[in-house]
Amino acid sequence: xxxxxxxxxxxxxxxxxxxxxxxxxxxxxxxxxxxxxxxxxxxxxxxxxxxxxxxxxxxxxxxxxxxxxxxxxxxxxxxxxxxxxxxxxxxxxxxxxxxxxxxxxxxxxxxxxxxxxxxxxxxxxxxxxxxxxxxxxxxxxxxxxxxxxxxxxxxxxxxxxxxxxxxxxxxxxxxxxxxxxxxxxxxxxxxxxxxxxxxxxxxxxxxxxxxxxxxxxxxxxxxxxxxxxxxxxxxxxxxxxx
Numbered sequence: 001x002x003x004x005x006x007x008x009x010x011x012x013x014x015x016x017x018x019x020x021x022x023x024x025x026x027x028x029x030x031x032x033x034x035x036x037x038x039x040x041x042x043x044x045x046x047x048x049x050x051x052x053x054x055x056x057x058x059x060x061x062x063x064x065x066x067x068x069x070x071x072x073x074x075x076x077x078x079x080x081x082x083x084x085x086x087x088x089x090x091x092x093x094x095x096x097x098x099x100x101x102x103x104x105x106x107x108x109x110x111x112x113x114x115x116x117x118x119x120x121x122x123x124x125x126x127x128x129x130x131x132x133x134x135x136x137x138x139x140x141x142x143x144x145x146x147x148x149x150x151x152x153x154x155x156x157x158x159x160x161x162x163x164x165x166x167x168x169x170x171x172x173x174x175x176x177x178x179x180x181x182x183x184x185x186x187x188x189x190x191x192x193x194x195x196x197x198x199x200x201x202x203x204x205x206x207x208x209x210x211x212x213x214x215x216x217x218x219x220x221x222x223x224x225x226x227x228x229x230x231x232x233x234x235x236x237x238x239x240x241x242x
Contacts, residue, residue: 001027001030001034001140001141002044002140002141002142002143003044003045003046003052003139003140003141003143003144003145004023004027004030004031004043004044004045004046004055004067004140005045005046005047005048005136005139005140005145006021006023006045006046006047006048006069007047007048008048010022010023012066017070018068018069018070019047019068019069019070019071020058020066020067020068020069021045021055021066021067021069022064022065022066022067023064023065023066023067024063024064024065027065028060028062028064028065031043031057031060031065032060032062032065037057037060037065038057038060039057039058039059039060040056040057041056041057042054042055042056042057043055043056043057043067044143045067045069045071046071046075046139046143046144046145047069047071047145048136048145048147049145049146049147050071050075050145051071051072051073051074051075051145052071052072052073052074052075052143052145053069053070053071053072053073054069054070055067055068055069055070056068056069075143075144075145075146076104076142076143076144077104077241078104078105078106078146079103079104079105079106079235079239079241080189080190080191080192080239081105081106081107081191081192081193081194081235081238081239082107082108082109082167082171082192082193082194083100083105083107083108083109083193083194083196083231084109084111084164084167084193084194084195084196085108085109085110085111085195085196085227085231086110086111086112086113086115086116086196086197086198086202086227087110087111087112087113087116087120087121087198088120088198088199088227088228089117089120089199090120090123090125092226092227092228093123093125093126094125094130094134095228096227096228096231097131097134097135097138097150098134098135098137098138098141099138099228099231099232100138100148100231101134101135101136101137101138101139101142101144101148102138102139102141102142102144103142103231103232103235104142104144104241105148105235106146106148106149107148107149107151108148108149108150108151109150109151109153109159109167110126110150110151110152110153111153111156111159112153112154112155112156113156113197113198113202113203113206114156114202114203114205114206115197115198115199115200115201115202115203116198121154126152131150132147135147135148135150156206156209157209160206160209160210160212160213161209161213164210164213164214164215165213165214167193168193168213168214168215169214170191171190171191171192171193172185172188172190172191172192172193173192173193173213173214173215173216174192174193174194174195174215174216174217174218174238175194175195175196175197175202175207175210175211175215175216175217175218176194176195176196176197176217176218176219176220176230176234177197177201177202177207177217177218177219178201178219178222178224179217179219180217181217181218181219182216182217182218182219183218183219183220184218184219184220184234184237184238185218185238187237187238187239187240188238188239188240189239189240189241192238192239193215194234194235194238195210195215196227196230196231196234197227198227199226199227220233220234220237
């Protein structure tokens with residue numbers, strides 16, 4: 001945990017220059033066991049969806065930690081990217097969501113496709129609390145406070161026909177596909193949308209529909225990567241700020 005993130009529910013007092021917060025649970029355990037925090041310790045702190053700053057420990061024990069916080073720094077600039085991802089296998093879900101949050105993606109669409117087992121949609125990892133936890137862990141690691149938005153789309157065709165064309169409008173629109181594709185374009189801070197398929201890739205029908213919506217197929221080499229590796233590899237190639 002490189003950043004202690006608090007939310008409005010943690011605020012117990014507010015003045016013109018400082019915010020007093022009280023933390024418990026996982027964050028308190030981390031302060032005690034990893035930071036070895038004690039009164040007057042200075043820690044890096046950020047407000048969820050707000051600014052970064054520092055916090056001075058006022059008091060700490062096994063029940064709660066109280067900090068006085070000053071906020072003065074904007075969080076990192078988000079990637080100019082909307083990511084469309086075929087729903088991963090549940091055992092990969094947490095790692096991928098965590099990585100996406102760390103890398104600065106702020107809009108993620110999880111969609112159905114032919115090679116996504118319908119049972120994946122019932123995984124407990126898709127519950128709001130589970131998603132929030134992994135997003136938060138990614139923010140804490142990367143020293144960011146801006147919580148990504150996750151959109152769930154359980155029907156492929158309505159999404160690509162009704163929503164995707166508008167999402168692609170005036171953007172660099174790409175779908176990762178290893179066959180008959182253009183080389184990955186050079187890194188850029190241009191507004192972009194990228195689609196990545198499931199293990200085994202999108203089927204030809206799905207590629208056709210994605211292209212009809214305005215996406216161009218791209219590839220990054222001869223190797224076929226797992227989804228969690230492909231996400232990181234593609235984002236590091238497409239953007240100069242990771």
